[in-house]
Amino acid sequence: MSTPAMQVRSRIPRLAEDAIQRARLTVVPRRRTTAGRAPFLALVSMVLLGGVVGLLLFNTSMQQASFATTALEQQSTRLAAREQSLGMDLDRLRNPQRIAGAAVKLGMVQACSPAFLQLGTGEVTGAPCSDAVPLRIHAKAPAKPAVLSPRTKVVRVAAPPASTAAGKSTDDTAGGSAARTTGDGKKKSR
Amino acid sequence: MPATTTPRGTRRGSPQLRLRVGFLVIAIALSVFGARLVQLQGLDPNSYAQMAAAENLHRVDLPAERGDIVDRNGEPLADSVAGMMLIADPKLTGAHAAELAAFLYKRLDIDYASTLAKLREHKVDGTEVRFEYIARRVPSTIATDIMDEAKSRGFKGLDTERDPVRDYPADDVAANLVGFIGTDEPLAGFERTFDKQLSGKDGSARYEVGGGNRIPLGESTVKEPVDGKPLQTTLDLDLQWYAQRVLQQTVEDSRADSGFAIVMDTRSGGLLAVADGPTYDANDPTASPKADLGSRALQDVYEPGSVEKVLTMSSLIDLGVVSPRTRIVVPGQLRREDRPINDWWQHGTIPLTLAGVIAKSSNIGTVLAADKFKQGQLYTYLQKFGLGQKTDVGVRGETSGLLPAGSTWTHQMQDRIAFGQSVSVNGVQMAAAINTIANGGVRVSPSLIEGSATTDDGVPVGTDHATRKRVVSAKAATQTMRMMERVIDPEVGVAPGAAVAGYRVAGKTGTAQRVGAECGCYDGTDTVSFAGFAPADDPRFTIYVVVQNPRNGGGGGSVAGPAFSKIMSYALRRYAVPPTGTQPSQLPVEW
Numbered sequence: 001m002s003t004p005a006m007q008v009r010s011r012i013p014r015l016a017e018d019a020i021q022r023a024r025l026t027v028v029p030r031r032r033t034t035a036g037r038a039p040f041l042a043l044v045s046m047v048l049l050g051g052v053v054g055l056l057l058f059n060t061s062m063q064q065a066s067f068a069t070t071a072l073e074q075q076s077t078r079l080a081a082r083e084q085s086l087g088m089d090l091d092r093l094r095n096p097q098r099i100a101g102a103a104v105k106l107g108m109v110q111a112c113s114p115a116f117l118q119l120g121t122g123e124v125t126g127a128p129c130s131d132a133v134p135l136r137i138h139a140k141a142p143a144k145p146a147v148l149s150p151r152t153k154v155v156r157v158a159a160p161p162a163s164t165a166a167g168k169s170t171d172d173t174a175g176g177s178a179a180r181t182t183g184d185g186k187k188k189s190r
Numbered sequence: 191m192p193a194t195t196t197p198r199g200t201r202r203g204s205p206q207l208r209l210r211v212g213f214l215v216i217a218i219a220l221s222v223f224g225a226r227l228v229q230l231q232g233l234d235p236n237s238y239a240q241m242a243a244a245e246n247l248h249r250v251d252l253p254a255e256r257g258d259i260v261d262r263n264g265e266p267l268a269d270s271v272a273g274m275m276l277i278a279d280p281k282l283t284g285a286h287a288a289e290l291a292a293f294l295y296k297r298l299d300i301d302y303a304s305t306l307a308k309l310r311e312h313k314v315d316g317t318e319v320r321f322e323y324i325a326r327r328v329p330s331t332i333a334t335d336i337m338d339e340a341k342s343r344g345f346k347g348l349d350t351e352r353d354p355v356r357d358y359p360a361d362d363v364a365a366n367l368v369g370f371i372g373t374d375e376p377l378a379g380f381e382r383t384f385d386k387q388l389s390g391k392d393g394s395a396r397y398e399v400g401g402g403n404r405i406p407l408g409e410s411t412v413k414e415p416v417d418g419k420p421l422q423t424t425l426d427l428d429l430q431w432y433a434q435r436v437l438q439q440t441v442e443d444s445r446a447d448s449g450f451a452i453v454m455d456t457r458s459g460g461l462l463a464v465a466d467g468p469t470y471d472a473n474d475p476t477a478s479p480k481a482d483l484g485s486r487a488l489q490d491v492y493e494p495g496s497v498e499k500v501l502t503m504s505s506l507i508d509l510g511v512v513s514p515r516t517r518i519v520v521p522g523q524l525r526r527e528d529r530p531i532n533d534w535w536q537h538g539t540i541p542l543t544l545a546g547v548i549a550k551s552s553n554i555g556t557v558l559a560a561d562k563f564k565q566g567q568l569y570t571y572l573q574k575f576g577l578g579q580k581t582d583v584g585v586r587g588e589t590s591g592l593l594p595a596g597s598t599w600t601h602q603m604q605d606r607i608a609f610g611q612s613v614s615v616n617g618v619q620m621a622a623a624i625n626t627i628a629n630g631g632v633r634v635s636p637s638l639i640e641g642s643a644t645t646d647d648g649v650p651v652g653t654d655h656a657t658r659k660r661v662v663s664a665k666a667a668t669q670t671m672r673m674m675e676r677v678i679d680p681e682v683g684v685a686p687g688a689a690v691a692g693y694r695v696a697g698k699t700g701t702a703q704r705v706g707a708e709c710g711c712y713d714g715t716d717t718v719s720f721a722g723f724a725p726a727d728d729p730r731f732t733i734y735v736v737v738q739n740p741r742n743g744g745g746g747g748s749v750a751g752p753a754f755s756k757i758m759s760y761a762l763r764r765y766a767v768p769p770t771g772t773q774p775s776q777l778p779v780e781w
Contacts, residue, residue: 062406070404081272081330088271088329091359096431110756113691114763125769126692131756135432136439 100137110135247409248399253352254390257418259368259380261427262460262640266359267368268381268472273355274333276324282347284311290345297336298325324348326373327355356381358472363431365472366485367423367464367585367638378475378483380421383586383645390418422640424460424653429453432760433465437735440753441467444740447715450487451736451753452621453761456729459625459634459656461583461618462761464488487617488585491592492738494620495702496551496746497721498610502560503548504627504670505571508662511562514673516544517781524554526605531557534701534745546779549676549683551699553609560608568604569596574661575623576633577615583638584651591615610702617736621721624698625732627674628723631667632660671696672775675726682779685747688720688754692769693762696729697722697754699746704739715739720750724758725770731761 092098115126230238259268276298283290287309295302308322328336333350340348356371369379376382393415398408433451441449453463466486470478506512521539524531533552547555560568572578578593592614594603606612615623618636626633639652662670674696680686685699699720706713719736723729735750735757742749761767 059406066404066406077272078331078334081334084271085329085331088269088355088357088359091266091269091357094265095360096363096428097361100431100435111759111763113693113759114767114769115692116766116768133752135435135756136442137435139438140442 097137100135104137246398246400246405247396249394249396251352252393252395252413252415253354254392254415255417256354256356256390257388257420259388259421259423261364261423261425261430262462263426264422265427267364267423267425267427268356268358271355271357272330273327273353274330274350275326275353276328276333276336277349277351278309278322278324279320279347279349280309280311280322281318281320283309283345284347286345290340290348293340293343293345294324294336297332297339298328300325327353329355360427360431361471361473362469363427363434364423364425364464365470365475366466366483366487367425368472370472370475370483379485379586380423380584383584384421384643385646387643388418388421391416421643423638424455424458424462424640425464425638426453426462426764429757429761429764430463430465433463433757434467434469436753436756436760437465437467438469440735440737440749444737444742444744444749446740446749447738448486449735449737450485450617451757452487452617452734453757454621454625454636454732454734456625456628456723456732457634458653459622459636460640460653461621461636461638462731463757464618464638484587485585486738487736488581488583488588489616491589491614491616492704492717492736493611493613493702494615495610495700495717495719496553497620497624497698497700497719497734498613498615499548499551499556499608500627500670500674500698500721501572501575501577501623502556502568502608503544503673504631504662504666505568506559506562507669508571508631508666509562509567512544512559514543514545514669514777516559518542518544518547518555518558520547520552520555520558524557526557526602529602531605541781543778543781545673545676545775545777546682548673548698549679549779551677551684556609557605560604563604566596566599568608569593569599571661572607572613574633574659575626576619576635577613577623579619581616581618581622581636582649582651583618583636584643584645584649585638586645589616591619610700617734621732621734624721624734625723626661627667627670628696628729628732629667630664631662632658634658671723671726671729672777674698674722675775676777676779678722679774684745685720685751687747688722688751690724690755690759690762693724693758694726694770694772694774695722695724695755695758696726697751699751700736701745716745718744718746718749720746720754722754722758724762725767726774727770727772730765730767731758733758733761 110131112129112131113126115124115128117124256270258266258270260266276294280287287306291302291306291309294300294305305324308324312319337348337350358365358368358370365379367379369381369383370377371381376385376388381388393413395410395412397410397412398405400408404410433453437449437451440446449467451463451465452461454461464485464487466482466484468478468482470482475483503512507514518541519539520533520537520542522533522537531553533554535550542550542552542555544555544559546552547559572593578591580588580590582588594607594612599607603612622633622636625636635655635657637651637653637656642650642652642654644650675694677683677685677697677699678689678695680689685697688697688699689695697720700718702717702719703712704715704717705711706715715738717736717738718740719734721732721734723732733754735753737749737753740749
C-alpha cells in the first residue's frame, strides 16, 4: 500500500536522519471551533422568525385588504343603487307629461304651425301663432255614472182637507204627514 | 445485580408479553382510526364536505341587470333600478307592531291597517306565520334608509331581499307597445316579446366568509352575470307623448270608443309614434281594463273605408288606364246587381274628374273607375301594398287583417273593396300602404325596433330587416299625391281641417261602417280616419289617425283631420322640416 513512500524513504541518505525526523508529518490535533455556533443559530432563528412574522404580516394585510374589499364592495353597491335611483328621478323629471305640465303652468302654449327663422338672412318663414284649440294634457275626469246622481224626486201631495186641519191646528202634524208621504213615494220608486 | 433486576422484571411481565400487548393496543387504535377514515372518506364524503362548506361558505346570486327599453334617442321608456322587498317576521315584530306600522306607513306608500295586521302575530291554518311581505319593489336606497332607521329605533323582525324594480318613467307613454312586468315575469308587450334579450343571465359567486368578511385565499368562484341588452325602438318619446295626448283629446271630445294614431318616417319606415287610446299607466297596469292593455293599432281589425281609395286609384293610374283628369259621370245612386251604392252626400248626376272623386270621396266614382281593373288585378295590387299580411314589427298578437282570397272575389265584392269596405286591415298595415304613395311608389316595411332583435317566436325584426318593394310607378305615386292634395283644399276638398299652414299636405279621409262584435254585421257605428303625409312634394312623415265610433256625428275630415294636422305640425316642427315653398296642385275636380 505505502510502497512508493517506503521507496522514497529508503533512497534518502541516512545523514539527513535528523532533518527527516524533524520534518516528519505528525497528526495535528483538531482545533475546536466553538465560535461559529451562536451566529448560525441566530441567523436561523432570525430567518424563521422573519418568515413567521412576515407571513403574519402578509396574512394581516390580506385580511385587511379583505375588510377593505368588503367595505368597498358594499359602498359600490350602495352607490350604484343611489346612481340608479337618481337616474330614475332624472327620467321621471324628463317625463314629457311633467314638462308639459310645468310649461302650461308658466303660460306656454302649443304653436299652431311651424315657423322658421333663417339665421343667415333673419327671414321668418311661416306665421308664428298659438294653437286655436289648446292641447289638453290631462285626461278628462270620467263622467259621473247616472246611478250616482239620481234625479230629485218630487212628490206632490194634496193639501189636507180644511176640516181635519181645523181639528188639529198645529204645524207639526201637517209636517209629519208630508214627510210620511214623501217616504212612501220614495219606496214606490225603487 | 440479579437480585435487583428480578423484582422489576416480574412486575412488568416478560418483554414478549409486553410487546404483544402493546402491538395489540396499537392495532386496535389504528383499526378504529382506519374504520373512521373509511366511514368519512369512503362511505359518505359529500355530506361532510357540504356540512363543512355550509359552515362558512357563502353563495350569492349576482343578478343580471334587465336591459332598458329606450326610444330612438336613447331616452328610457322602461328602466331597471336595484330594488328590495321588505319582509317581516310577525313573531318578532308583533311586540311593537303598531309603532312599526306607523313608521312604515310614513316612509312607504302602504296601507296602515293591512300592514298592522301583517305585523301582528297571527296564525294561518293553525300554524304561526313567520313571513309576510310588507312592500315589494322598493328602490334599494329607500329600503336601506328604512332599514337603518328601523335598526336605530330598535325595531326587530324586519328584513330585506333583492327585488329589482322595473320603472316606466313616462308612465303611459308607449305603454301599449312596451308592455309591463308582473310580480315575477314579463306579461305584455316588448317586455315579454324580447324578454330573452332584455333579461340577461344571472351569475353567482361562492366564497368563504369569516366574521362577515371574505376569507382571503379561501375558496372563491365567481360566475359573472351577463346583463340584459337594451332594446332600442324607433319611437320618439316626445312625439309619442304628443300623439297620445292629441289622440286622447280627440277620442274624448268626439265621445268615441277608442282610437289610434301612427306616425311613420316616410323614408326609413320607422314608426315614430304608435299612440293608442284609451291607454294605461305601465306602472299600474291593473288599474285599467284589460281591453286597453294591448295595441289597438296592430291587434284590432277594422274596415279602412275611403282611405283605401288611394290604393285603388294609384293602382289604376299605375296600370295606365286612368289619369287624374279622367272624366267620370257620377250618378246620384249606382245600382250594382241587387245592391245600390250611395255616396256620403246627396247629389244628382255630377261630372267629376278622378281627382274630384278623391277630393270629394265619392264611392260611386271610385266603383266606376275600378271597373277598369281586370279580374284579380286589384287583389294583386292590394297584396303588394301589404294588406292581408302581418307587418311583423315585433308586436305580439298582431292581426294580419282580412283580405279575401283572390279566388273568392265577386264583382260586388270588388266594388266594395275598391272603396274600402269588405276588407279589413290593421292600422300599421294601412299606414305603410299609404306611406308607399308618399315614398314614390316604393313600399318600405314598417319597423318598431332600431337595428335587429329576435322575438320569442324566433322572428328577427327591426330596421335591419326592412324591405323595399316597388308597388306602383313613381309617376303614379306623384299623380295620386296630387289628387290627395285636393282633399285638403278648403274649396273643393272634404278635409280642410287637416291642413298645416304653410305646408303642402296630401291626405285622404275615411268614414267606414263598422262591424259590431256581437251581431257580426254593420251595426250603425263608424270608423273615421285620416291618412296623409307632408310636405306633399317631399314627404317626411306619414300620419294615420283612426277613431272608432265617434258619437258627435263627425266624419274622417272633422274628427281625425284636425288630429292629423296637430300631430303633423308638431312632427314637422320637432324635426325642423321647412316648407318646400312650392304651390299645391290645382287639379280640376269637375269638368
